[in-house]
Amino acid sequence: xxxxxxxxxxxxxxxxxxxxxxxxxxxxxxxxxxxxxxxxxxxxxxxxxxxxxxxxxxxxxxxxxxxxxxxxxxxxxxxxxxxxxxxxxxxxxxxxxxxxxxxxxxxxxxxxxxxxxxxxxxxxxxxxxxxxxxxxxxxxxxxxxxxxxxxxxxxxxxxxxxxxxxxxxxxxxxxxxxxxxxxxxxxxxxxxxxxxxxxxxxxxxxxxxxxxxxxx
Amino acid sequence: xxxxxxxxxxxxxxxxxxxxxxxxxxxxxxxxxxxxxxxxxxxxxxxxxxxxxxxxxxxxxxxxxxxxxxxxxxxxxxxxxxxxxxxxxxxxxxxxxxxxxxxxxxxxxxxxxxxxxxxxxxxxxxxxxxxxxxxxxxxxxxxxxxxxxxxxxxxxxxxxxxxxxxxxxxxxxxxxxxxxxxxxxxxxxxxxxxxxxxxxxxxxxxxxxxxxxxxxxxxxxxxxxxxxxxxxxxxxxxxxxxxx
Numbered sequence: 001x002x003x004x005x006x007x008x009x010x011x012x013x014x015x016x017x018x019x020x021x022x023x024x025x026x027x028x029x030x031x032x033x034x035x036x037x038x039x040x041x042x043x044x045x046x047x048x049x050x051x052x053x054x055x056x057x058x059x060x061x062x063x064x065x066x067x068x069x070x071x072x073x074x075x076x077x078x079x080x081x082x083x084x085x086x087x088x089x090x091x092x093x094x095x096x097x098x099x100x101x102x103x104x105x106x107x108x109x110x111x112x113x114x115x116x117x118x119x120x121x122x123x124x125x126x127x128x129x130x131x132x133x134x135x136x137x138x139x140x141x142x143x144x145x146x147x148x149x150x151x152x153x154x155x156x157x158x159x160x161x162x163x164x165x166x167x168x169x170x171x172x173x174x175x176x177x178x179x180x181x182x183x184x185x186x187x188x189x190x191x192x193x194x195x196x197x198x199x200x201x202x203x204x205x206x207x208x209x210x211x212x213x214x215x216x
Numbered sequence: 217x218x219x220x221x222x223x224x225x226x227x228x229x230x231x232x233x234x235x236x237x238x239x240x241x242x243x244x245x246x247x248x249x250x251x252x253x254x255x256x257x258x259x260x261x262x263x264x265x266x267x268x269x270x271x272x273x274x275x276x277x278x279x280x281x282x283x284x285x286x287x288x289x290x291x292x293x294x295x296x297x298x299x300x301x302x303x304x305x306x307x308x309x310x311x312x313x314x315x316x317x318x319x320x321x322x323x324x325x326x327x328x329x330x331x332x333x334x335x336x337x338x339x340x341x342x343x344x345x346x347x348x349x350x351x352x353x354x355x356x357x358x359x360x361x362x363x364x365x366x367x368x369x370x371x372x373x374x375x376x377x378x379x380x381x382x383x384x385x386x387x388x389x390x391x392x393x394x395x396x397x398x399x400x401x402x403x404x405x406x407x408x409x410x411x412x413x414x415x416x417x418x419x420x421x422x423x424x425x426x427x428x429x430x431x432x433x434x435x436x437x438x439x440x441x442x443x444x445x446x447x448x449x450x451x452x453x454x455x456x457x458x459x460x
Contacts, residue, residue: 046343047269047413063272064400064414070270070299070323075412083447084269084295084416085351088344092364122331122340123322125370126296130344133364163367 003143003172006189006216009034011100011141011170013215015041019097020090022046022131025069027141028100044096046127048087051079068127091127092134099135101128103142103169105156108203110165110178112140113158125161132162144171150202152176152183173197175214182206187214247406247455254429254457255281258394261289261314265350265421267397269295270323271303273414275398275431277460279306289314293350293392295343295417296320297327311335317390319343342370345387347420353389354423360387395425398459399448402432403441406450415447422452429455 004027012034015021019041023029032054035041043052045067052067053074061072090096105113112132115125132138145151152169169176174197175187185205188197190213198205255278258264268274282290283306290313297318298305305324307313315337321327330336341349348360361384365371375386397418400411408430410418422428430453 045413047272048416049413062412064411066270066272066413068269070272081412081415083410083419084343084347085420087416088347092344092362122328122338124296124318124320124340125342126320126322127343129342129368129370130364133366134344159369160367162364 001216004030006172007141007143007170009216010175010214011139012036014139014168014170015039015098017041020044020050020095022091022096022099022135024099024101024128024131024141026102027143028102029067029069031100031141044087044090045073046084046087046091046131048083049075049079049081050090051076053079088127088130091130094134094136096131096135098137098139099131100139100141101131103140103151104146105151105153105158106140106142106166106169106178106203107153107156108182109155110167110183111156111163112138112161112166113156114140114161116159118159128161132166133164137168138164138166139168139170140166141170144173144197144200150200153202154204173200176205179206184208185211187212189214189216247453248435249429249455249457251277251281251457251460252285254278254455255285255287257427257429257455258282258287260287261291262287262394263291263293263392265392265395265397265417265425266292266294266304266307267395267416267418267421268298268303269413269416271298271305273398273410273416273418274298274303275396275429275457275459276303278396278429278431278457279303280460282307282312283310286310286312288312291315291317293317293346293390293421295346297324299323300326308336315339317341317346319346340370346390347417349387349390350417350420350424352387353391354420354425357389359389361385362387390424392421392425393427395421395428397421397428397430399430399432401434401436401441402430402453402456403436403450404438406430406453406456407441407446408432408448408450408453409441409445410447419448422448427454428452429457431457431459433459 008030399408
């Protein structure tokens with residue numbers, strides 16, 4: 001299975017009934033397809049909607065109903081739309097239970113960098129800084145390495161998105177929980193060994209006494 | 217409150233189907249303009265807020281006219297620079313902006329290209345901070361305190377204030393010479409209703425510019441939009457232009 005689907009499937013298990021959830025662009029968007037049937041959550045999108053759903057079928061696109069990536073979406077009965085000030089008030093004000101975001105680097109302190117590569121790629125932070133600063137729980141969904149280079153590093157070399165410690169890192173190889181003591185390795189994919197994970201990670205990992213096999 | 221004294225009076229609502237109503241023709245002061253006249257008001261070098269989120273909810277008729285009339289050296293305040301062929305993106309591609317204040321440029325490669333060539337100055341602001349800066353500008357606040365960005369490179373030249381044990385960053389208000397925004401419908405007094413996620417920055421920008429031009433798809437008689445349904449009260453709107 002493509003790494004991004006493994007990551008999305010594992011992240012989906014973190015969603016809890018009744019949560020208000022914001023999914024970032026890229027791998028996080030795929031999480032929608034793997035949510036367990038008994039779990040009902042509400043999706044918020046920073047462009048101003050609660051109750052967003054995937055587009056129910058082709059042909060039902062509405063030019064004024066899109067997600068934060070400008071893709072056409074649907075809305076559930078009972079959905080609500082609002083302006084950007086309220087949308088970010090929801091995010092910063094502690095009303096958003098969970099955000100899932102992509103990442104370029106996460107370091108030993110659990111700091112995320114995901115908005116620019118100086119001199120190379122400067123897309124801008126969009127809503128990422130507000131989401132990481134304000135959401136009750138932040139999950140980073142990203143591949144473990146990029147072009148063989150570790151993305152989980154001792155100290156981020158890229159500009160940080162926030163100094164808030166993220167709550168969980170999910171990759172195709174492992175599930176890692178940043179804590180005060182450092183990065184705790186909680187789960188390993190059945191496809192890889194502990195040695196593989198350590199080799200692909202620059203940061204020091206604290207191996208959990210209760211190390212599990214990742215369910216994917 | 218009508219801020220522009222040179223407003224144009226138009227006869228909007230007349231029930232021409234009914235002969236007897238001719239005497240009751242109602243003259244209402246909305247400042248309805250055609251798109252050419254509207255954009256003629258904007259001088260080169262103006263600071264212009266433009267509504268929309270990646271082109272959704274952007275005033276496309278007005279944007280196309282800015283390009284047609286080649287209004288140049290603009291400072292654009294918007295959420296993003298959209299795509300090269302959509303919304304604000306078209307202004308960038310036509311090299312009519314000298315500066316943009318936005319949260320995201322990743323979907324428009326032309327923005328980054330002009331930034332590297334030093335043709336275009338790009339100021340990146342977190343999206344939630346950007347909208348609050350505009351809100352502060354429009355609603356009489358001296359600034360806002362936000363936790364977003366504290367400890368990152370964007371805080372380097374910012375004043376940090378500790379409030380009840382938590383650090384916040386002072387962000388100053390943003391205002392503009394013009395705001396061009398998009399709504400679904402308007403009544404003849406400029407009361408606006410937006411559609412779904414096309415609302416985004418539009419109602420906030422409507423408060424923060426000296427002259428506000430709203431592009432709308434329909435213009436309705438006064439009284440047909442319930443007071444509870446009005447998203448932006450007409451007092452904020454100086455001119456209305458109909459979408460093409």
